[in-house]
Amino acid sequence: MPPFDVPEGDPFGPHNLPYGVFSPPGSSERTVGVRLGDHVLDAGAAAHALGSPYASLLARPTLGPLLAAGRTAWSDVRRALTAWVTVPAHRETVEPLFHPLSEVTLHLPFEVADYVDFYASENHARNVGRMFRPDAPDSLTPNWKHLPIGYHGRSGTVVVSGTDVVRPSGQRKAPTEDAPVFGPSVRLDIEAEVGFVVGVPSELGRPVPLSDFRDHVFGLCLLNDWSARDVQAWEYVPLGPFLGKSFTTSVSAWITPLDALEEARVAPPERTHDLLPYLDDAHEEPGGYDLRITVSLNGHVVSEPPFSTMYWTAAQQLAHLTVNGASLRTGDLYGSGTVSGPTERERGSLLELTWNGRDPLELPDGKRTFLEDGDVVTLSAWAPGPDGVRVGLGEVTGRVVPAA
Known part of the structure; x- marks a missing residue:
């Protein structure tokens, strides 16, 4: 089917237009692409062919220049792209600049500057609390309802969807053992998450308020925070996650701009505690997003987590990670x-799905508590769009391979 003739209701129709970076067939050159249906538009080539003033932002091997250009440029480029792929007068010029998605090579779409990960789902936090602190009066830690808890991760090991995940090795110690041992993790896990991509940097020493969220954050993607639970359990006291998390974090090849998700915005869950002013979003625009995620293991759906239930919003997370004066950089990613x-x-x-290995998943290809070598995990998602059409989010897939 020609790229312009996207079927009605396609989740990657002209109402979506996520950004990525790709190499055309037979080439190693990288350039910014925009997805339409099952094709990828060479956005830089289209901008040059149509005389766009934004050609210098799109004819690049990374999304970085576009991310740094700011909200006005983001909106202008999106309007231009929508016209290029919908107005019949552009068809003769633009159509030859499309490539079948199945024939291109997709790359990590931006250079990751800093990476931070949060702990924002009350359901997840309570499940973990019940598992590991069963005798505590509350399954949540005392600070959980007062601030978004997070940790600083490793940006250099963020990889694009499709990259193999090498089983990590490290120290682990079972409760019944006297000393730790070293070896490949035997409790390798996934975490279904959403990543937010920062475009416009901020000044060191100046916090970013809730109201400025959309001036700094360009868009979002799916993210899998692979976790070695046995390594994590032994190392995390008292400073938190380290080697159990830093070996690989997978992200989608497609970044969905926030402007494509207007119809997906929802209010977050009701707040049960008074918030300090810098986190109080009672008078802000709705900060939640109605994203429907699907988790598949070896092609079998095992979970469908709803992002609308997240207690802390992306705007609150951004406000908190900068409230001490920490500055943002173009390409910052936070999960x-x-x-x-x-x-x-x-x-x-x-x-959670196996309750710490107690209740194995029964799958057609066998039981699973944690991941085995050869397992393939895929996260996919969609959000409500205009006129009832879905907005597709690019999937993120990783295959577990044996430890080095």
Whole structure:
């Protein structure tokens, strides 16, 4: 089917237009692309052919220049792209600049500057609390309802969807053992998350308020925060996650601009505690997003976590990570934390789905508590769009390979 003739209702129709970076067939050159249906438009070539003033932002091997250009440029480029792929007068010029998605090579779409990950799902946090602190009076830690808890990750090991995940090795110690041992993780897990991509930097020493979220954040993507639970359990006291998380983080090849998700915006869950002023979003525009995530293991759906249940919003997370004066850089990435809903079928990690290995998943290809070598995990998602059409989010897939 020609690229302009996208079927009505296609989740990657002209109402979506996510950005990525690709190499055309037979080439190693990288350039910015925009997805339409099952094709990729060479956005830089289209901009040059149509005399766009934004050609210098699009004819690049990375999204970085576009991310840094700011909200006005983001909106202008999106309007231009929409016209290029919908107005019949542009068809003769633009159509030869499309490539079948199946024939291109997709790359990490931007250079990751800093990476931060949060812990923003109340359902996930309560599940973890019940598992590991069963005698505590509250399954949440005392600070959980007062601030978005997070940790600083490793930007250099963020990889694009399709990259193999090498099983990590490290120290682990079972409760019954006297000393730790070293070896490949035997409790490798996934975490279904959403990542937010920062475009416009901020000044060191100046916090970013809730109201400025959309001036700094360009868009979002799906994110899998692979986790070695046995390594994590032994190392995390007292400073938190380290080697159990830093080996690989997978993201989608497609970044969905926030402007494509207007119809998906929803209010977050009701607040049960008074918030300090810099986090109080009672008078801000709705900060949640209605994203429907699907987690598949070896092609079998095991969970469908709803992002609308996340207690802390992306705007609150951005405000908190900068409130001490930490500055933003173009290409900063921050993860939402594991997305889990209130039911068993909506849990976003194997840790929760199997209740720490107690209740194995029964799959057509065998039982699973944690991941085995050769397992393939895929996260996909969609959001409500205009006139009832879905907005597709690019999937993120990773295959587990044996430890080096």
